[in-house]
Amino acid sequence: DVKVTQSSRYLVKRTGEKVFLECVQDMDHENMFWYRQDPGLGLRLIYFSYDVKMKEKGDIPEGYSVSREKKERFSLILESASTNQTSMYLCASTSGGFWTEAFFGQGTRLTVV
């Protein structure tokens, strides 16, 4: 079974802090994604990566950056956390190619106070 693991289930951070969300997958997948889920807005893509050291902006990249130094690990960085970044963050991975499903981690509920 593919496993996508996010480092924290719940996080509480203060406004202005630098926040790191970590995601690790164990199936040698090429593609990794970061989404945020908010009520009424669904899943919105923040960034994705299709290879080590490669990244692409998604729909809402402002205020975020990412790092992919190893194939299995994809990190989301909030440079200076703000209250409007309070959300559920979801990491996903897929193998390369078409017509494949995405496997999600369990999510990180981030609260910025």
Add this chain to the structure above:
Amino acid sequence: DQQVKQNSPSLSVQEGRISILNCDYTNSMFDYFLWYKKYPAEGPTFLISISSIKDKNEDGRFTVFLNKSAKHLSLHIVPSQPGDSAVYFCAAQHRNTGNQFYFGTGTSLTVIP
């Protein structure tokens, strides 16, 4: 610009009856569609998919129908069970950029015992 739309934010169904969740899309270049199920505080889990060369795919109690001319897909759950109560997201992949998923806003299904 929401390319995948789920116009019903919520749906309530009696146990044992049919649940029908709907999804519309605007991009004719989408050719692979997926349904995900999400419980609170967990990541989405893959449910069922369909490619554009089919108009129906069935897996146990779950059936997905695709109407390409109407750019519409639906998920049927028969019979509905209380454990099906969750948020359901439809997602689409683009023919040329299969790496990326486009998600709808979700429909919250409640199955009443």
